[in-house]
Amino acid sequence: MKKRISAFCFVLxxxxxxxxxxxxxxxxxxxxxxxxxxxxRVDSNGVTTFHDRSGFVTGRGxxxxxxxxxxxxxxxxVTGKAWR
Numbered sequence: 001m002k003k004r005i006s007a008f009c010f011v012l013x014x015x016x017x018x019x020x021x022x023x024x025x026x027x028x029x030x031x032x033x034x035x036x037x038x039x040x041r042v043d044s045n046g047v048t049t050f051h052d053r054s055g056f057v058t059g060r061g062x063x064x065x066x067x068x069x070x071x072x073x074x075x076x077x078v079t080g081k082a083w084r
Contacts, residue, residue, distance in 0.1 A: 063069040067084040
């Protein structure tokens, strides 16, 4: 189970790094077969929340004014950062 969640988080991280988090309000992620594997939603404060296919929160991301995005796991711990 941990490997599946880690791979899912990695895919979300790559997707988020390719474009600013604030550019999309909601997005659905699918695998190559078209099966939904997760989603993301941006709130009014610009915080992106990532969900697995069951709707459980797997993490969050927030971009600061300098363009640095900080990623948090479901428990709120920092898991990584990305710079533009």
